[in-house]
Amino acid sequence: MRIIVDADPGIDDALALYYLRAQQDTEIVAIGTVHGNVPVEQATANALRLTERLGIKAPVAMGAAKPLAQPLMTAENVHGEDGLGGFAGDVPTTTCTDESAAEQIARLARAHPGELNLLAIGPLTNVALALQIEPRLPLLLGKVVVMGGALNVPGNITSYAEANFWHDPEAADLVLGAGFEDLTIVGLDVTMANHAPGEWLEALPHDNYARQFLGFYADFYESYLGKPGFVPHDPLAAAILLQPELATYHEDRFAIELTGRYTRGALVADLRFLAEGSPFDRDIATERAKAKYAVTAQNGVFLDQLRRAVTQP
Numbered sequence: 001m002r003i004i005v006d007a008d009p010g011i012d013d014a015l016a017l018y019y020l021r022a023q024q025d026t027e028i029v030a031i032g033t034v035h036g037n038v039p040v041e042q043a044t045a046n047a048l049r050l051t052e053r054l055g056i057k058a059p060v061a062m063g064a065a066k067p068l069a070q071p072l073m074t075a076e077n078v079h080g081e082d083g084l085g086g087f088a089g090d091v092p093t094t095t096c097t098d099e100s101a102a103e104q105i106a107r108l109a110r111a112h113p114g115e116l117n118l119l120a121i122g123p124l125t126n127v128a129l130a131l132q133i134e135p136r137l138p139l140l141l142g143k144v145v146v147m148g149g150a151l152n153v154p155g156n157i158t159s160y161a162e163a164n165f166w167h168d169p170e171a172a173d174l175v176l177g178a179g180f181e182d183l184t185i186v187g188l189d190v191t192m193a194n195h196a197p198g199e200w201l202e203a204l205p206h207d208n209y210a211r212q213f214l215g216f217y218a219d220f221y222e223s224y225l226g227k228p229g230f231v232p233h234d235p236l237a238a239a240i241l242l243q244p245e246l247a248t249y250h251e252d253r254f255a256i257e258l259t260g261r262y263t264r265g266a267l268v269a270d271l272r273f274l275a276e277g278s279p280f281d282r283d284i285a286t287e288r289a290k291a292k293y294a295v296t297a298q299n300g301v302f303l304d305q306l307r308r309a310v311t312q313p
Contacts, residue, residue: 001242002027002115004105006063007234008036008122009046011079011217015306016121016234018210021054022309023242028056029116030108032101034063036122036167037075038083041065043122046083048092053209060094063101064125067168075163078220085216087209102129109140117143119241120175121234123164124148128171131178138180147237148172149187149267151250151293161265162188165256169265173256176291183291185254186237187267190247190294194236195221196303198228203307210310232306239302240294246302249292253285269293 003020005028007013020028031051033043044062051058066072082088097104105126108116118141120127131137148164149172155161165172176183201218204211214230221230240247252269260266270284 001025001117002029003241004030004032004108004116004118006032006034006101006105006118006120006122006126007047008034008038008043009050010037010043010083010122010234011085011213012232012234013037013121014046014050014084014213015210015232015310016119016238017050017054017056019235019238019306019309021056022312026242028058030058030104031060032063032104032126033060034101034122034126035065035067035072035074036164037079039065039072039074042083044096045092046088048094048096049089052092052094059104060096061099061101061104062096064129067123067125068128068170070168073167078217080216085213087213101126102133105130106134106137109134109137113140114142116141117241119145119238121147121164121237123167124171124175125168128168128174131174138178141180143182143184143241144180145184145186145237145241146175147186147191147234149185149293151187151189151267151269153189153192155266156188158262158265160257160263162267165267166265169256169258173258176254176256177285177288179289180291181289183289184240184244184249185267185291185293186240187293190297191231191233191236194232194297194299194302195225196229196232200303200307201229204311208311235306236297236302239305240297247294247297250295251290251292253288253290254293255285255288
């Protein structure tokens, strides 16, 4: 499995990199950064820090600094001012490449048609821009797994919208409508149900780096959910990319609400059961290719794998 990672590190993005690094027969080919959890400059510095710490030999390209059609908004209240819970550390010794993250995606997809998979765990601005650079991208990439959306559960940034899609709804809708042949969406329906309990975190060694930066994240989630622990959104998306059998799925055509006063950024699908000959037609994204939306996951299996990943030397 050869993977391009598009991310906004971010604490759970860091966990996703830990997870990928620990898997056999998995190669991170390149990393692109995007605005979201923190401004893109901070996300890029964190990506470089993490590749150095984890020994990941992949180029890091800085991506979009703001959404396509709305002001920049970030989430330091969830991830800390430095994006890593106050534990980002020293200035990285490496630097990012000269090309943008969108250019990197398009170039690599052209050079290796059908060989590379995309894990997009931040706002989808870079992927949307890569589609403008290379309209054949849906035919050139293999599997695409996106962390975003809330279909049958409340949003986490508004009543209806999940954070990654809310940070750039236009980009998310472009990606969902692009026609990727193997697209999986990992949203809040499955990530919130796979909460890592406080005991999971307490079992990590006290000097473990992941335990250190997870402290801030866990404090936020305890204030949000009222129970100890945290929600491992991005590493679960990484696990589902590598092991799709970990999850069950609902297959449908999806779109993003762009104009609703209260629902902008929401993931939508026509979930009505319409019998053959029904007087009602389907009314959402009827012309789009279907995608899979994860609805359950094997939480115990995944959390055991994640523990091994973050404690691996």
